[in-house]
Amino acid sequence: MSFEEKLSEFEKRKSKAEAMGSPRHLAARKEGGILNARERITALVEDGSFEEFGLFATSINPDMRDRTPADSAVCGFGSVDGRMMGINSADFSTVAASSGRVQLKKYNHIRDLCVKNGHPLINLMECGGGRLPDVMGAAGIGAGGESGRYFSRRVVPTAAGVLGLTYGRGAFSCVLSDFTVMRRGAILAVSSPNVTSGSIGETGSLEELGGTNVHGKITGLIDKIVDSDEEALLAIRKFLSYLPDHNRMAPPVVPVPAGADDRGTDLPDLVPIERRKTYDIRRAIEAIVDPDSFFELKERFARPAVTGLARLGGQTVGIIATNPRYKGGALDADSCSKITNFIVLCDSFNVPLVFMADTPGFLIGTEAERRGMAGRIMNFLAAVEEATVPKIALVLRKSFGQAYINMGGGKADETAAWFSSEISFMDPKIAASVVFTGKEDGSGKSLEELTAELSSDTTPYSLAAPYLGHAVIDPRETRSYLISRLAIHSRSLTNGVGEHRLANWPPVSF
Known part of the structure; x- marks a missing residue:
């Protein structure tokens, strides 16, 4: 092939990968005001600063390579408020961003580079859980145990967004983060309702399974709840603005606003x-x-x-x-x-x-x-x-x-x-009610008198x-x-x- 022919093939493959998955799905998201994986990164980083890793990656399964551009994940580094940060953004338009082996390698690579080089990590998650049949069988689950990253010493701050239906590894990466923001309407759960229903016969709404009320109020797994993708990205930026790039730095210092001492x-x-x-x-x-x-x-x-x-x-x-x-x-x-x-x-x-x-x-x-x-x-x-x-x-x-x-x-x-x-072992009035046994010990002191005595040293x-x-x-x-x-x-x-x-x-x- 000539240079021109090879260039043409390169541009074609690049365009296909950047176009992501289902056009119908992407159009529906746009109509609903929900950003896609690439739009989220564009809204987060400074113009022209994003360097993508793994654009030409695809599923490890040969039969799925044509249907898995970038293996359903947009990964790389970009500048956020003047600071270099690693970003993993799940592409739900491509096989529901289900967790495949190549996708996991991409996520792990960005994470490992962040830890090694001292850059904060941002995970923008929305995924349908484990990719079948990739994860089935002994080798499938064995690969997950061998290559998974489920814990690390807190070296760099991590922030995550739950920005849609988020199951399995996507959910785990959010829970493992130092800060997690969740958009209303999104879901965070170990498994999808289909798996839950098939495994234990439990039925219920998505919101009951893992909505913002569940995780914002009951489990405490979510740090912030917002109404839109844009608000979620803003919350991530604000959270990271308080923290250093890595644990060997002191947090940033910013100018003090006028009138700060007046209130x-x-x-x-x-x-x-x-x-x-x-x-x-x-x-x-x-x-x-x-x-x-x-x-x-x-x-x-x-x-x-x-x-x-x-x-x-x-x-x-x-x-x-x-x-x-x-x-x-x-x-x-x-x-x-x-x-x-x-x-x-x-x-x-x-x-x-x-x-x-x-x-x-x-x-x-x-x-x-x-x-x-x-x-x-x-x-x-x-x-x-x-x-x-x-x-x-x-x-x-x-x-x-x-x-x-x-x-x-x-x-x-x-x-x-x-x-x-006031400072004491307990509220003086409660203490007096515990101590007060006047009828039995003949002290003759009233509850009010005992309370006053016990309050004198507080x-x-x-x-x-x-x-x-x-x-x-x-x-x-x-x-x-x-x-x-x-x-x-x-x-x-x-x-x-x-x-x-x-x-x-x-x-x-x-």
Whole structure:
């Protein structure tokens, strides 16, 4: 063949691969306002920056090579907000982006290059599960065990989007990511309804199987829920903006917005001094951190706990707070797991932690014990103790019992409290009801008198006197206190890089 003939063949093969799969499917997506695999990458990266890997890959099955352009995956590297990132984008228009051996090799190659060279990884998933008959038989499943990548030490941050029907390996890659955003209408499940129905005879809607309500509210596997592909990509970009490219770097520092120090005076109004009044801790967080910088994770899951990334003085911090608006701020089993997973994320990528406690303690009772409350509390505490990033614990209004310790009290680099706060083993009124046995012991003291006695030692000054607390502060000075103390506790000797003791923690802690 002449050069011109070979060029013609090259252009033809390239065009076919770039055109992806079913034209009918692609047209239906466009009509429904859903981006395809290549459009998602185009919307994510800077113009002209994407370098594709494996454009001419096809199925390992010779009979399917003509029907599997790029083997249903668009993979490569591109610039996202000026930073090089690896991207795996599933092409659902080609055999439903089912997991084939060549596709898996492409995904693994991008992932391995990211880990080796220190680039964040983005997985845009939408796949129909394992590709039949490729995965059938002993050799089929054996190849999956041999070549699969199901865990790695947290070296680079990973973000994933659940952007359609996502089963099998596609679902697993999302669960294994540090951040997962899900578009409404998408589904995340181990297996499709057809497999579920055939295996166990269970029927139900897709939403019940693995929709946004299931994973946003019940399982906590999803960090953010959005309405469109474009919003999902924006959420991924925003999440990664708080983190370094890899774990040997400190997080990025950005300019501090004008007026950032002006809102702290509102805190006495945002947090009522009466400890039985409810309020939304998120409003207080927003008054403390840099304007518009609070990026909450798992907002609908385990609502007594609030976790999110933010900036203080332009620097990334991880916020862990209790929210009296839900269950009075008492931390339940799911709250423990939510906080544990967040500590793992922050410790793995050198993000300092700020604990903001306003809690009556852990939620106890029969249901809590059946959900392994004691184990979850200890997992939570183990993560606090093992984290080597700077940690500041702050009591806003009250902090009682073991929850005081888990929320950093005595475990953080610095423990402080608002001058109006209360700290004790338990709520003094509850303690009085336990202690009060006047009719039996002849003390003659009323419940109110005992409560007053037990409350006398719960002030932050009682914590500060034996130097168990390092500071008592005016609520209005919270922002300046945190910024100055974080500067003192910064890990200058290691350039802001921690020891990453939690980097091998399981992907999801329950």
